[in-house]
Amino acid sequence: MSVPAQKIPFTAVEMMKLKRISEPSLAPDGSAVVYTVGEVDVEKNAQARQLWMSPVSGGAPRQVTTEGRNTSARFSPDAKKIAWISTKGGSAQVWVMDALGTNPKQITKLSTEADGVIWSGDGAKLVFTSEVYPECNADDACNQKKLDAEAKSKVKARTYTSLLYRHWTEWKSKRVKHLMAVSADGGAVKDLTPGFKYDVPPFSFGGGNYTVSADGKEVCYAANLEADQAMSTNWELYTVPIDGPADGKEAVKVSNSPGADASPAYSPDGKWLAWRMQVRAGYESDRWRLVVLERETGKLNVLTENLDRHVTGFAWHPDSKRLAFTVEDRGRQQAQMIAVTGGGTRALTQGSTHVDDLQFANDGKTLLYTEVTGASPTEIYKASSGGGAPVALTKLNEKFLAEHDVRRLEEFTVTGAEGAQVHSFLLKPPAFDAKKKYPVLFLIHGGPQGAWGESFSYRWNQQVFATAGFVVVMPNPRGSTGYGSKFTDEINGDWGGKAYDDIMAVADHVEKLPYVDGERMAAAGGSYGGYMVNWIMGHTQRFKALVSHAGVYDLPSMGGETEELWFSTWEFKGFPWQNPEMYEKWSPSKHVANFKTPTLVIHGELDFRVPYGQGLQLFTGLQAQKVPSKLLVYPDEGHWVLKPQNSLLWYDTFLEWVGEWTKKKSE
Helix, strand or coil: CCCCCCEEECCHHHHHHCEEEEEECCCCCCCCCEEEEEECCCCCCCCEEEEEEEECCCCCCEECCCCCCEEEEEEEECEEEEEEECCCCCCCCCEECCCCCCCCEEEECCCCCCCEEEECCCCCEEEEEECCCCCCCHHHHHHHHHHHHHCCCCCCCCCCCCCEEEEEEEECCEEEECCCCEEEECCCCCCCCCCCCCCCCCCCCCCEEECCCCCCCEEEEEEEEEECCCCCCCCCCEEEEEECCCCCCCEEEEEEECCCEEEECCCCCCCCCEEEECCCCCCCCCCCCEEEEEEEEEEECCCCCCCCCCEEEEECCCCCCEEEEEEEEECCCEEEEEEECCCCCCCCCCCCEEEEEEECCCCCEEEEEEECCCCCCEEEEEEECCCCCEEECCCCHHHHHHEEEECCEEEEEEHHHHHHHHEEEEEECCCCCCCCCCEEEEEECCCCCCCCCCCCCCCCCCHHHHHHHCCEEEEEEECCCCCCCCHHHHCCCCCCCHHHHHHHHHHHHHHHCEEEEEEECCCCCCCEHHHHHHHHHHHCCCCCCCCCCCCCCCCHHHHHHHCCCHHHHCCCCCCCCCHHHHHCCHHHHHHHHHCCCCCEEEECCCCCCCCHHHHEEEEEHHHHHCCEEEEEEEEECCCCCCHHHHHHHHHHHHHHHHHHCCCCCCC
């Protein structure tokens, strides 16, 4: 009888070997899917990104590109061409190749480079973005002259006369992201947003905020044109001819919600325009609704008003009578279908997974999507209207996962503050023995309007933490998304209240589990999770160690340092000088005299969301109180730690710290 091979421990070093799939594009004829694959090179401290392709009928995947950094691949409407962004020529430009990946041709040669290319509905033109000087627009000679002058200047000082002068990890430059169009065969580039002083589309991690009509004549894009950019979330949708605005004519505004309007998409028959809408001004975490506009009549219909969950993405069915959309619910994300006229919904996918990137083939019989779980990274799947189980089109990590010790998440629910039901995920260590007692690591998510779920993160990977010997617990307290608007909104103005009580209720439950050592519990979190760690250290000593990553520490100073001011003014009902009582009430810095728990503080100097002064203040308080503490600062990272070697140092330092303070006394 053969003995099964021992599984390889899933450490941070091993995690770096995974292939990271993103940006799938289904050929409209349903023949193939092209996608981006990221592969980490630890020695080079970088992630290579190349295009791969898989046949939808089944078969081996193949790598399409080999030179430069390649992203954003999109099939043409006739499925005969692929447009993408590549640096193979020395800078990021638009390229086009045949559908088989042959005969590549560089389309743009802009000094300001290109990003985010999409096809027009008729396949005649390509639309993309480029960061230009607003006085130059698409005049590349003008842009090049200004770039050269800036590079030669010995003065690197910056001057500003308005807010949002820096964002995420970058200081605002004199350049602005404009929307551009060019013939699919190359030629002159046309600026579709000439003279704009604000980015089009606005900063977003999701992308997809501009689209072209099926007839190829009109472009719709999201923009925030309000003067006070730091205070407004009022994205609106505008349309403009693909040849650019006519002389003296402005783009036409088609939305009117006081909240954000985003993710526009024309129906295949051109009769409808759909998008995601928020209704509360200044609230970035307001519920996203799916809406459709009948273009001829101007009638707007909110399709998901009665669905108390976020619509996270959507895709038109080829018949233009239905839309598929993804919705977040209790730690999962699944797809549903709804008629363009509204009514009931029908489930398209199901299970304990997170699905995304919905796309239909032209015949409407094939649905493509990506799927991820807490134990497996992104792969691409197809489902057939004829029924049957979904089929994996990619299995790039199948062999790796089979060889490594990764396990599915478990879950439980406890009663939190005011009788609320608080849902949590749990992961046990490898070779789990129910007769043993294990240390516990609580992970507290950021947001605060966010959630843990069936997802796979390379930055806070629960499998890596469990491999280190911890029972990993991921609670979704008040403020978490996927449990209804009321549950989410109850964090507003109450950061250290019900959410803290919810987490303590989860801790009460966990420490009583027969395989848990309640005397060896640690807690860690980033962003709002870091805030909660900072709040915890001033209110309880039940944890043996804490890790605060990019955590908010002093709310009054945070209110003047952060860049997106709509966030703090919504959460705390104004600026610090307008509502000082609330800022003081919920500021962890007011409880520094109670700090006793050994704490690791991590921050990036390029973090403009939660500026690293917050971490420095926290470390100063811990040291002044003679609390065992360590400070890890990255001069080249922002809110997230992304560089491979920095990530490995993060995991090593993190696990060494919590391991040191949660060891058994006999160890």
